[in-house]
Amino acid sequence: MENNLKDKPLNMPHxxxxxxxxxxxxxxxxxxxxSALKNMKFEVPQxxxxxxxxxxxxxxxxxxxxxxxxxxxxxxxxxxxxxSLPKEWPIGYMFQEPRLMPWLTVKQNVTxxxxxxxxxIKLSENFINEMGLNKYMNSFPSELSGGMxxxxxxxxxxxxxxxxxxxxxxxxxxxxxxxNLLRQMLLKLWxxxxxTVIFVTHDLREAxxxxxxxxxxxxxxxxxxxxxNINISRPRDLDDKKLDSLRIKLINNHPDILSGKI
Amino acid sequence: xxxxxxxxxxxxxxxxxxxxxxxxxxxxKTVLTIFFDEMINxxxxxxxxxxxxxxxxxxxIAMLVGTGLGIAMGSRKNVNIMLDGWHILLLxxxxxxxxxxxxxxxxxxxxxxxxxxxxxxxxxVLVTIREGTRAIDRKILQVADVFKxxxxxxxxxxxxxxLYPFIMAAARGGIxxxxxxxxxxxxxxxxxxxxxxLNEFFNLFDIASIFAYTLSFVAVMVFVEYAxxxxxxxxLNKWRTI
Numbered sequence: 001m002e003n004n005l006k007d008k009p010l011n012m013p014h015x016x017x018x019x020x021x022x023x024x025x026x027x028x029x030x031x032x033x034x035s036a037l038k039n040m041k042f043e044v045p046q047x048x049x050x051x052x053x054x055x056x057x058x059x060x061x062x063x064x065x066x067x068x069x070x071x072x073x074x075x076x077x078x079x080x081x082x083x084s085l086p087k088e089w090p091i092g093y094m095f096q097e098p099r100l101m102p103w104l105t106v107k108q109n110v111t112x113x114x115x116x117x118x119x120x121i122k123l124s125e126n127f128i129n130e131m132g133l134n135k136y137m138n139s140f141p142s143e144l145s146g147g148m149x150x151x152x153x154x155x156x157x158x159x160x161x162x163x164x165x166x167x168x169x170x171x172x173x174x175x176x177x178x179x180n181l182l183r184q185m186l187l188k189l190w191x192x193x194x195x196t197v198i199f200v201t202h203d204l205r206e207a208x209x210x211x212x213x214x215x216x217x218x219x220x221x222x223x224x225x226x227x228x229n230i231n232i233s234r235p236r237d238l239d240d241k242k243l244d245s246l247r248i249k250l251i252n253n254h255p256d257i258l259s260g261k262i
Numbered sequence: 263x264x265x266x267x268x269x270x271x272x273x274x275x276x277x278x279x280x281x282x283x284x285x286x287x288x289x290x291k292t293v294l295t296i297f298f299d300e301m302i303n304x305x306x307x308x309x310x311x312x313x314x315x316x317x318x319x320x321x322x323i324a325m326l327v328g329t330g331l332g333i334a335m336g337s338r339k340n341v342n343i344m345l346d347g348w349h350i351l352l353l354x355x356x357x358x359x360x361x362x363x364x365x366x367x368x369x370x371x372x373x374x375x376x377x378x379x380x381x382x383x384x385x386x387v388l389v390t391i392r393e394g395t396r397a398i399d400r401k402i403l404q405v406a407d408v409f410k411x412x413x414x415x416x417x418x419x420x421x422x423x424x425l426y427p428f429i430m431a432a433a434r435g436g437i438x439x440x441x442x443x444x445x446x447x448x449x450x451x452x453x454x455x456x457x458x459x460l461n462e463f464f465n466l467f468d469i470a471s472i473f474a475y476t477l478s479f480v481a482v483m484v485f486v487e488y489a490x491x492x493x494x495x496x497x498l499n500k501w502r503t504i
Contacts, residue, residue, distance in 0.1 A: 068408050069408075070404060070407055070408055087410070090410070091408055091409070091410070093405075093408040093409070095401070095404075095405075097401070099401055099402065099404075099405050101402060101405075101419075101420070101423070102501055102502075103423045103426075103498075103501045104501075112411070112415075112419055113405075113406075113409035113411060140500075140501040142501065142502075156409075160409060
Protein backbone atom coordinates (compact mmCIF):
# COMPACT_ATOMS: atom_id res chain seq x y z
CA MET A 1 0.00 0.00 0.00
CA GLU A 2 2.59 2.51 1.09
CA ASN A 3 4.84 1.56 -1.78
CA ASN A 4 2.01 2.27 -4.13
CA LEU A 5 1.54 5.73 -2.81
CA LYS A 6 5.19 6.57 -2.56
CA ASP A 7 6.60 5.49 -5.89
CA LYS A 8 7.44 7.99 -8.65
CA PRO A 9 9.66 10.30 -6.60
CA LEU A 10 9.94 13.80 -7.97
CA ASN A 11 13.51 14.03 -9.16
CA MET A 12 14.05 17.75 -9.31
CA PRO A 13 12.73 20.43 -7.03
CA HIS A 14 9.72 22.22 -8.37
CA UNK A 15 9.28 25.23 -6.18
CA UNK A 16 6.28 27.27 -7.23
CA UNK A 17 7.02 30.91 -8.05
CA UNK A 18 4.01 33.20 -7.94
CA UNK A 19 4.47 36.71 -9.27
CA UNK A 20 1.22 38.49 -10.02
CA UNK A 21 1.33 42.14 -11.04
CA UNK A 22 -2.39 42.47 -11.25
CA UNK A 23 -5.51 40.36 -11.61
CA UNK A 24 -8.61 42.24 -12.64
CA UNK A 25 -12.22 41.29 -12.46
CA UNK A 26 -14.50 42.62 -15.12
CA UNK A 27 -17.39 44.39 -13.52
CA UNK A 28 -20.26 43.78 -15.89
CA UNK A 29 -22.55 46.48 -14.54
CA UNK A 30 -20.18 49.38 -14.71
CA UNK A 31 -17.87 48.21 -17.50
CA UNK A 32 -15.03 49.06 -15.15
CA UNK A 33 -12.35 46.80 -13.72
CA UNK A 34 -12.05 45.73 -10.13
CA SER A 35 -8.64 44.72 -9.01
CA ALA A 36 -8.70 41.42 -7.13
CA LEU A 37 -4.98 40.78 -6.67
CA LYS A 38 -2.14 43.27 -6.93
CA ASN A 39 1.63 42.87 -6.55
CA MET A 40 1.27 39.45 -5.03
CA LYS A 41 4.59 37.70 -4.90
CA PHE A 42 5.61 34.54 -3.05
CA GLU A 43 7.34 31.21 -3.49
CA VAL A 44 6.23 27.82 -2.27
CA PRO A 45 9.10 25.32 -1.93
CA GLN A 46 8.34 21.85 -3.21
CA UNK A 47 6.63 19.67 -0.65
CA UNK A 48 5.63 22.54 1.60
CA UNK A 49 2.20 22.71 3.19
CA UNK A 50 1.37 26.36 2.73
CA UNK A 51 -1.78 28.01 4.05
CA UNK A 52 -3.36 31.16 2.65
CA UNK A 53 -5.34 33.06 5.25
CA UNK A 54 -7.26 36.22 4.54
CA UNK A 55 -10.59 37.97 4.95
CA UNK A 56 -13.47 36.63 2.85
CA UNK A 57 -13.66 38.07 -0.63
CA UNK A 58 -9.96 38.85 -0.78
CA UNK A 59 -9.43 36.69 -3.85
CA UNK A 60 -8.19 33.41 -2.39
CA UNK A 61 -10.29 31.29 -4.70
CA UNK A 62 -9.26 33.50 -7.60
CA UNK A 63 -5.64 32.78 -6.78
CA UNK A 64 -6.24 29.01 -6.74
CA UNK A 65 -8.01 29.21 -10.09
CA UNK A 66 -5.03 31.07 -11.50
CA UNK A 67 -2.58 28.48 -10.19
CA UNK A 68 -4.66 25.59 -11.52
CA UNK A 69 -5.01 27.22 -14.92
CA UNK A 70 -8.82 27.28 -14.75
CA UNK A 71 -8.42 31.04 -15.12
CA UNK A 72 -5.61 32.18 -17.39
CA UNK A 73 -6.34 35.86 -17.55
CA UNK A 74 -3.73 37.67 -15.48
CA UNK A 75 -0.84 40.10 -15.65
CA UNK A 76 2.09 38.23 -14.19
CA UNK A 77 3.43 34.70 -14.05
CA UNK A 78 2.81 31.57 -12.02
CA UNK A 79 5.45 29.00 -12.85
CA UNK A 80 7.60 26.26 -11.43
CA UNK A 81 11.31 26.83 -11.01
CA UNK A 82 12.08 25.12 -14.32
CA UNK A 83 9.75 27.48 -16.15
CA SER A 84 6.87 25.04 -16.66
CA LEU A 85 3.31 26.01 -15.91
CA PRO A 86 1.48 24.27 -13.04
CA LYS A 87 -1.16 22.97 -15.44
CA GLU A 88 1.49 21.07 -17.39
CA TRP A 89 1.72 18.71 -14.40
CA PRO A 90 -0.89 16.75 -12.49
CA ILE A 91 -2.95 18.93 -10.18
CA GLY A 92 -5.15 17.87 -7.28
CA TYR A 93 -7.99 20.17 -6.37
CA MET A 94 -10.50 20.08 -3.55
CA PHE A 95 -13.30 22.57 -3.90
CA GLN A 96 -15.41 24.08 -1.15
CA GLU A 97 -18.12 21.57 -2.03
CA PRO A 98 -17.21 17.91 -2.68
CA ARG A 99 -18.29 18.23 -6.34
CA LEU A 100 -18.82 14.53 -6.89
CA MET A 101 -20.81 13.31 -9.83
CA PRO A 102 -24.09 12.03 -8.37
CA TRP A 103 -24.58 9.47 -11.15
CA LEU A 104 -21.26 7.72 -10.48
CA THR A 105 -20.36 5.42 -7.62
CA VAL A 106 -17.66 6.31 -5.12
CA LYS A 107 -15.10 4.23 -6.99
CA GLN A 108 -16.10 5.63 -10.37
CA ASN A 109 -15.89 9.16 -9.02
CA VAL A 110 -12.26 8.58 -8.15
CA THR A 111 -11.20 6.59 -11.22
CA UNK A 112 -12.94 8.95 -13.65
CA UNK A 113 -10.12 11.52 -13.37
CA UNK A 114 -7.46 8.88 -14.17
CA UNK A 115 -6.71 7.03 -17.40
CA UNK A 116 -8.38 3.97 -15.81
CA UNK A 117 -5.46 1.60 -16.30
CA UNK A 118 -5.52 -1.47 -14.02
CA UNK A 119 -2.81 0.09 -11.83
CA UNK A 120 -4.72 3.33 -11.49
CA ILE A 121 -7.92 1.50 -10.62
CA LYS A 122 -5.99 -0.41 -7.95
CA LEU A 123 -4.52 2.86 -6.71
CA SER A 124 -8.00 4.43 -6.55
CA GLU A 125 -9.22 1.51 -4.46
CA ASN A 126 -6.23 1.91 -2.17
CA PHE A 127 -6.98 5.57 -1.60
CA ILE A 128 -10.65 4.85 -0.95
CA ASN A 129 -9.62 2.19 1.57
CA GLU A 130 -7.19 4.63 3.12
CA MET A 131 -10.12 7.03 3.58
CA GLY A 132 -12.00 4.26 5.40
CA LEU A 133 -14.64 3.93 2.71
CA ASN A 134 -14.02 0.36 1.55
CA LYS A 135 -17.61 -0.58 2.37
CA TYR A 136 -18.92 2.25 0.23
CA MET A 137 -16.90 1.53 -2.92
CA ASN A 138 -20.07 1.00 -4.99
CA SER A 139 -22.37 3.43 -3.22
CA PHE A 140 -23.65 6.61 -4.80
CA PRO A 141 -22.73 10.00 -3.29
CA SER A 142 -26.35 10.58 -2.25
CA GLU A 143 -26.00 7.65 0.16
CA LEU A 144 -23.03 9.23 1.92
CA SER A 145 -22.83 11.89 4.61
CA GLY A 146 -21.20 15.24 3.85
CA GLY A 147 -18.02 14.20 5.63
CA MET A 148 -17.81 10.95 3.68
CA UNK A 149 -18.34 12.78 0.41
CA UNK A 150 -15.38 14.98 1.26
CA UNK A 151 -13.28 11.90 1.94
CA UNK A 152 -14.04 10.75 -1.59
CA UNK A 153 -12.97 14.19 -2.80
CA UNK A 154 -9.68 13.82 -0.90
CA UNK A 155 -9.06 10.44 -2.53
CA UNK A 156 -9.81 11.94 -5.92
CA UNK A 157 -7.46 14.87 -5.30
CA UNK A 158 -4.57 12.50 -4.55
CA UNK A 159 -5.18 9.78 -7.11
CA UNK A 160 -3.32 11.47 -9.96
CA UNK A 161 -0.18 11.88 -7.85
CA UNK A 162 -0.40 15.63 -8.11
CA UNK A 163 2.67 17.81 -8.08
CA UNK A 164 0.57 20.43 -6.39
CA UNK A 165 -2.57 20.10 -4.32
CA UNK A 166 -4.96 23.04 -4.14
CA UNK A 167 -7.52 23.07 -1.36
CA UNK A 168 -10.21 25.72 -1.18
CA UNK A 169 -11.65 25.70 2.35
CA UNK A 170 -12.45 21.99 1.93
CA UNK A 171 -13.64 21.42 5.50
CA UNK A 172 -15.94 24.40 5.80
CA UNK A 173 -19.45 23.64 7.12
CA UNK A 174 -18.43 20.38 8.79
CA UNK A 175 -18.75 19.91 12.51
CA UNK A 176 -15.53 19.98 14.47
CA UNK A 177 -15.16 16.26 15.11
CA UNK A 178 -15.68 15.28 11.48
CA UNK A 179 -13.53 18.20 10.31
CA ASN A 180 -10.66 17.16 12.56
CA LEU A 181 -10.84 13.56 11.40
CA LEU A 182 -10.61 14.69 7.80
CA ARG A 183 -7.74 17.06 8.59
CA GLN A 184 -5.82 14.14 10.06
CA MET A 185 -6.62 11.96 7.04
CA LEU A 186 -5.44 14.66 4.69
CA LEU A 187 -2.19 15.12 6.62
CA LYS A 188 -1.61 11.38 6.60
CA LEU A 189 -1.87 11.17 2.83
CA TRP A 190 0.20 14.29 2.42
CA UNK A 191 2.92 12.78 4.63
CA UNK A 192 3.10 9.81 2.26
CA UNK A 193 2.97 11.82 -0.96
CA UNK A 194 4.95 14.92 0.00
CA UNK A 195 3.19 16.97 -2.59
CA THR A 196 3.19 20.77 -2.49
CA VAL A 197 -0.01 22.04 -0.90
CA ILE A 198 -1.74 25.40 -1.07
CA PHE A 199 -4.53 25.37 1.46
CA VAL A 200 -6.98 28.25 1.60
CA THR A 201 -8.81 28.90 4.85
CA HIS A 202 -9.94 31.73 7.09
CA ASP A 203 -9.67 29.60 10.21
CA LEU A 204 -6.39 30.48 11.93
CA ARG A 205 -6.54 27.48 14.29
CA GLU A 206 -6.89 25.14 11.31
CA ALA A 207 -4.05 26.88 9.46
CA UNK A 208 -1.65 26.58 12.38
CA UNK A 209 -2.49 22.91 12.93
CA UNK A 210 -2.11 21.97 9.27
CA UNK A 211 0.67 24.00 7.74
CA UNK A 212 4.40 24.60 7.58
CA UNK A 213 3.83 28.21 6.76
CA UNK A 214 1.01 30.72 6.61
CA UNK A 215 0.70 33.58 4.15
CA UNK A 216 -1.65 36.30 5.36
CA UNK A 217 -3.45 38.23 2.66
CA UNK A 218 -4.85 41.76 2.78
CA UNK A 219 -8.28 42.87 1.67
CA UNK A 220 -8.70 43.28 -2.10
CA UNK A 221 -6.76 44.21 -4.14
CA UNK A 222 -4.94 41.69 -2.05
CA UNK A 223 -1.27 41.02 -1.52
CA UNK A 224 0.81 39.09 1.00
CA UNK A 225 1.09 41.11 4.21
CA UNK A 226 2.72 38.60 6.49
CA UNK A 227 4.75 35.43 5.98
CA UNK A 228 4.68 33.22 9.05
CA ASN A 229 6.59 29.96 9.53
CA ILE A 230 5.41 27.23 11.85
CA ASN A 231 8.23 25.09 13.14
CA ILE A 232 6.33 22.56 15.18
CA SER A 233 7.27 18.94 14.52
CA ARG A 234 4.79 16.52 12.99
CA PRO A 235 2.64 14.61 13.63
CA ARG A 236 1.01 17.32 15.66
CA ASP A 237 -1.53 16.93 18.39
CA LEU A 238 -4.66 19.01 18.05
CA ASP A 239 -4.68 19.74 21.78
CA ASP A 240 -1.00 20.70 21.84
CA LYS A 241 -0.61 23.84 23.94
CA LYS A 242 2.14 25.02 21.60
CA LEU A 243 -0.35 25.44 18.75
CA ASP A 244 -2.63 27.58 20.83
CA SER A 245 0.10 29.71 22.34
CA LEU A 246 1.46 30.34 18.85
CA ARG A 247 -1.95 31.54 17.77
CA ILE A 248 -2.36 33.81 20.78
CA LYS A 249 1.10 35.27 20.26
CA LEU A 250 0.33 35.96 16.63
CA ILE A 251 -2.96 37.67 17.45
CA ASN A 252 -1.30 39.74 20.17
CA ASN A 253 1.43 40.93 17.84
CA HIS A 254 -0.93 41.63 14.95
CA PRO A 255 -4.45 42.07 16.32
CA ASP A 256 -6.02 42.97 12.94
CA ILE A 257 -4.23 40.37 10.84
CA LEU A 258 -7.34 38.26 10.19
CA SER A 259 -9.18 41.24 8.73
CA GLY A 260 -6.25 41.83 6.40
CA LYS A 261 -4.40 44.60 8.21
CA ILE A 262 -0.93 44.40 9.72
CA UNK B 263 -56.68 -1.20 -10.69
CA UNK B 264 -55.07 -0.94 -14.11
CA UNK B 265 -56.62 -4.24 -15.16
CA UNK B 266 -60.01 -3.21 -13.82
CA UNK B 267 -59.89 0.02 -15.82
CA UNK B 268 -58.96 -1.93 -18.94
CA UNK B 269 -61.83 -4.38 -18.47
CA UNK B 270 -64.20 -1.46 -17.90
CA UNK B 271 -63.12 0.04 -21.22
CA UNK B 272 -63.77 -3.24 -23.02
CA UNK B 273 -67.15 -3.55 -21.33
CA UNK B 274 -68.28 -0.03 -22.31
CA UNK B 275 -67.08 -0.70 -25.84
CA UNK B 276 -68.94 -4.03 -26.04
CA UNK B 277 -72.17 -2.63 -24.62
CA UNK B 278 -72.23 0.47 -26.83
CA UNK B 279 -71.49 -1.53 -29.96
CA UNK B 280 -74.30 -3.88 -28.96
CA UNK B 281 -76.74 -0.98 -28.58
CA UNK B 282 -75.67 0.87 -31.73
CA UNK B 283 -75.49 -2.29 -33.85
CA UNK B 284 -73.70 -0.58 -36.72
CA UNK B 285 -70.51 -0.99 -38.73
CA UNK B 286 -69.30 2.35 -37.37
CA UNK B 287 -68.56 0.82 -33.98
CA UNK B 288 -67.64 -2.84 -34.34
CA UNK B 289 -67.57 -5.00 -31.22
CA UNK B 290 -64.24 -5.94 -29.57
CA LYS B 291 -64.77 -9.49 -30.69
CA THR B 292 -65.02 -8.54 -34.38
CA VAL B 293 -61.92 -6.36 -34.11
CA LEU B 294 -59.91 -9.08 -32.42
CA THR B 295 -60.97 -11.64 -35.01
CA ILE B 296 -59.82 -9.37 -37.82
CA PHE B 297 -56.68 -8.50 -35.89
CA PHE B 298 -55.55 -12.12 -35.59
CA ASP B 299 -56.71 -12.99 -39.08
CA GLU B 300 -54.74 -10.08 -40.61
CA MET B 301 -51.77 -10.86 -38.44
CA ILE B 302 -51.55 -14.51 -39.47
CA ASN B 303 -52.95 -14.55 -43.00
CA UNK B 304 -52.95 -10.93 -44.08
CA UNK B 305 -50.46 -8.16 -44.76
CA UNK B 306 -50.58 -6.59 -41.32
CA UNK B 307 -47.09 -7.66 -40.22
CA UNK B 308 -45.58 -6.34 -43.43
CA UNK B 309 -47.20 -2.91 -43.10
CA UNK B 310 -46.51 -2.82 -39.41
CA UNK B 311 -42.80 -3.46 -39.93
CA UNK B 312 -42.59 -0.81 -42.67
CA UNK B 313 -44.17 1.78 -40.40
CA UNK B 314 -42.03 0.74 -37.47
CA UNK B 315 -38.90 1.06 -39.58
CA UNK B 316 -39.89 4.61 -40.60
CA UNK B 317 -40.60 5.52 -36.99
CA UNK B 318 -37.20 4.22 -35.86
CA UNK B 319 -35.35 6.00 -38.65
CA UNK B 320 -37.13 9.34 -38.22
CA UNK B 321 -36.83 9.11 -34.44
CA UNK B 322 -33.08 8.45 -34.58
CA ILE B 323 -32.45 11.31 -37.00
CA ALA B 324 -34.63 13.73 -35.04
CA MET B 325 -32.96 12.85 -31.73
CA LEU B 326 -29.43 13.11 -33.09
CA VAL B 327 -29.94 16.37 -34.99
CA GLY B 328 -32.14 17.90 -32.28
CA THR B 329 -29.68 16.99 -29.52
CA GLY B 330 -26.70 18.29 -31.51
CA LEU B 331 -28.39 21.59 -32.32
CA GLY B 332 -29.80 21.89 -28.81
CA ILE B 333 -26.36 21.50 -27.23
CA ALA B 334 -24.81 23.95 -29.71
CA MET B 335 -27.55 26.53 -29.14
CA GLY B 336 -27.61 26.05 -25.39
CA SER B 337 -23.89 26.46 -24.94
CA ARG B 338 -23.01 29.10 -27.57
CA LYS B 339 -24.83 32.39 -27.51
CA ASN B 340 -23.95 33.27 -31.11
CA VAL B 341 -25.18 29.95 -32.46
CA ASN B 342 -28.42 30.49 -30.58
CA ILE B 343 -28.92 33.98 -32.01
CA MET B 344 -28.10 32.66 -35.47
CA LEU B 345 -30.47 29.68 -35.44
CA ASP B 346 -33.27 30.80 -33.15
CA GLY B 347 -35.33 32.47 -35.89
CA TRP B 348 -35.21 29.39 -38.12
CA HIS B 349 -36.08 27.25 -35.16
CA ILE B 350 -39.18 29.28 -34.28
CA LEU B 351 -40.25 29.21 -37.91
CA LEU B 352 -39.95 25.43 -38.07
CA LEU B 353 -41.55 24.95 -34.65
CA UNK B 354 -44.66 26.83 -35.78
CA UNK B 355 -45.02 25.43 -39.28
CA UNK B 356 -47.92 22.93 -39.29
CA UNK B 357 -46.88 19.30 -39.75
CA UNK B 358 -49.05 19.03 -42.82
CA UNK B 359 -47.28 21.95 -44.54
CA UNK B 360 -43.87 20.41 -43.92
CA UNK B 361 -45.05 17.04 -45.28
CA UNK B 362 -46.56 18.57 -48.44
CA UNK B 363 -43.48 20.70 -49.10
CA UNK B 364 -41.13 17.73 -48.63
CA UNK B 365 -43.14 15.64 -51.11
CA UNK B 366 -43.26 18.52 -53.59
CA UNK B 367 -39.55 19.26 -53.33
CA UNK B 368 -38.03 15.79 -52.99
CA UNK B 369 -40.69 13.72 -54.78
CA UNK B 370 -42.96 11.00 -53.42
CA UNK B 371 -40.15 8.88 -52.04
CA UNK B 372 -38.80 7.41 -48.80
CA UNK B 373 -36.27 10.20 -48.22
CA UNK B 374 -38.95 12.86 -48.42
CA UNK B 375 -41.15 10.89 -46.03
CA UNK B 376 -38.45 10.42 -43.38
CA UNK B 377 -37.21 14.02 -43.74
CA UNK B 378 -40.71 15.35 -43.26
CA UNK B 379 -41.23 13.39 -40.05
CA UNK B 380 -37.80 14.26 -38.66
CA UNK B 381 -38.26 17.96 -39.46
CA UNK B 382 -41.49 17.93 -37.52
CA UNK B 383 -39.85 16.55 -34.42
CA UNK B 384 -36.41 18.25 -34.44
CA UNK B 385 -37.65 21.62 -33.07
CA UNK B 386 -39.28 19.93 -30.06
CA VAL B 387 -36.18 17.91 -29.23
CA LEU B 388 -34.11 21.04 -29.65
CA VAL B 389 -36.17 23.07 -27.16
CA THR B 390 -35.80 20.41 -24.45
CA ILE B 391 -32.10 19.80 -24.99
CA ARG B 392 -31.32 23.53 -25.15
CA GLU B 393 -32.97 24.01 -21.76
CA GLY B 394 -30.99 21.05 -20.45
CA THR B 395 -27.73 22.48 -21.74
CA ARG B 396 -28.45 25.79 -20.07
CA ALA B 397 -29.03 23.96 -16.79
CA ILE B 398 -25.66 22.18 -16.95
CA ASP B 399 -23.66 22.48 -13.73
CA ARG B 400 -20.45 24.28 -14.73
CA LYS B 401 -18.85 23.32 -11.44
CA ILE B 402 -18.86 19.67 -12.49
CA LEU B 403 -17.20 20.62 -15.79
CA GLN B 404 -14.54 22.53 -13.83
CA VAL B 405 -13.66 19.26 -12.11
CA ALA B 406 -12.96 17.76 -15.54
CA ASP B 407 -10.83 20.79 -16.48
CA VAL B 408 -8.73 20.86 -13.35
CA PHE B 409 -8.00 17.12 -13.48
CA LYS B 410 -7.15 17.47 -17.18
CA UNK B 411 -9.71 15.00 -18.45
CA UNK B 412 -9.54 14.88 -22.23
CA UNK B 413 -12.23 16.52 -24.31
CA UNK B 414 -14.01 13.35 -25.40
CA UNK B 415 -14.25 11.99 -21.87
CA UNK B 416 -15.31 15.37 -20.52
CA UNK B 417 -18.22 15.34 -22.96
CA UNK B 418 -19.25 11.72 -22.43
CA UNK B 419 -18.71 11.37 -18.69
CA UNK B 420 -19.14 14.88 -17.29
CA UNK B 421 -21.45 16.69 -19.71
CA UNK B 422 -23.79 14.16 -21.29
CA UNK B 423 -24.97 12.45 -18.06
CA UNK B 424 -26.31 15.81 -16.91
CA LEU B 425 -28.43 15.88 -20.07
CA TYR B 426 -29.86 12.36 -19.73
CA PRO B 427 -33.12 13.40 -18.02
CA PHE B 428 -33.73 15.93 -20.79
CA ILE B 429 -32.85 13.44 -23.51
CA MET B 430 -35.24 10.90 -21.98
CA ALA B 431 -38.02 13.49 -21.80
CA ALA B 432 -37.45 14.41 -25.45
CA ALA B 433 -37.40 10.73 -26.47
CA ARG B 434 -40.59 9.88 -24.61
CA GLY B 435 -42.53 12.78 -26.11
CA GLY B 436 -40.83 12.16 -29.43
CA ILE B 437 -41.75 8.57 -30.08
CA UNK B 438 -45.48 9.10 -29.64
CA UNK B 439 -45.56 12.26 -31.77
CA UNK B 440 -43.45 10.65 -34.47
CA UNK B 441 -45.60 7.62 -35.05
CA UNK B 442 -48.67 9.80 -35.42
CA UNK B 443 -46.92 11.93 -38.04
CA UNK B 444 -45.56 8.87 -39.82
CA UNK B 445 -49.14 7.70 -40.39
CA UNK B 446 -50.05 11.04 -41.99
CA UNK B 447 -46.97 10.90 -44.19
CA UNK B 448 -47.88 7.37 -45.31
CA UNK B 449 -51.46 8.38 -45.96
CA UNK B 450 -50.39 11.28 -48.15
CA UNK B 451 -47.64 9.81 -50.22
CA UNK B 452 -46.63 6.19 -49.65
CA UNK B 453 -48.08 2.94 -50.95
CA UNK B 454 -47.30 0.85 -47.88
CA UNK B 455 -47.37 1.14 -44.11
CA UNK B 456 -50.20 1.42 -41.62
CA UNK B 457 -51.15 4.94 -42.69
CA UNK B 458 -51.62 3.76 -46.27
CA UNK B 459 -53.78 0.84 -45.13
CA LEU B 460 -55.90 3.06 -42.89
CA ASN B 461 -56.67 5.29 -45.85
CA GLU B 462 -57.60 2.24 -47.90
CA PHE B 463 -59.96 0.98 -45.18
CA PHE B 464 -61.43 4.46 -44.82
CA ASN B 465 -62.29 4.47 -48.53
CA LEU B 466 -63.84 1.02 -48.18
CA PHE B 467 -65.56 2.12 -44.97
CA ASP B 468 -64.04 -0.89 -43.19
CA ILE B 469 -64.04 0.49 -39.66
CA ALA B 470 -63.30 -2.85 -38.00
CA SER B 471 -60.00 -3.14 -39.90
CA ILE B 472 -59.09 0.42 -38.95
CA PHE B 473 -59.56 -0.57 -35.32
CA ALA B 474 -57.51 -3.72 -35.81
CA TYR B 475 -54.57 -1.88 -37.41
CA THR B 476 -54.62 0.86 -34.80
CA LEU B 477 -54.63 -1.81 -32.13
CA SER B 478 -51.57 -3.44 -33.64
CA PHE B 479 -49.53 -0.28 -33.53
CA VAL B 480 -50.67 0.74 -30.09
CA ALA B 481 -49.55 -2.71 -28.94
CA VAL B 482 -46.12 -2.14 -30.45
CA MET B 483 -45.76 1.27 -28.81
CA VAL B 484 -46.80 -0.07 -25.42
CA PHE B 485 -44.16 -2.74 -25.87
CA VAL B 486 -41.55 -0.09 -26.73
CA GLU B 487 -42.46 1.91 -23.64
CA TYR B 488 -42.31 -1.00 -21.22
CA ALA B 489 -39.54 -3.09 -22.73
CA UNK B 490 -37.12 -0.41 -24.00
CA UNK B 491 -37.68 3.13 -22.72
CA UNK B 492 -38.69 2.09 -19.20
CA UNK B 493 -35.64 -0.10 -18.47
CA UNK B 494 -33.23 2.47 -19.98
CA UNK B 495 -34.72 5.17 -17.83
CA UNK B 496 -34.54 3.04 -14.69
CA UNK B 497 -30.90 2.29 -15.42
CA LEU B 498 -30.01 5.93 -15.93
CA ASN B 499 -31.90 6.99 -12.83
CA LYS B 500 -30.54 4.28 -10.57
CA TRP B 501 -28.59 6.81 -8.53
CA ARG B 502 -31.69 8.95 -7.95
CA THR B 503 -33.98 6.26 -6.61
CA ILE B 504 -31.74 5.27 -3.72
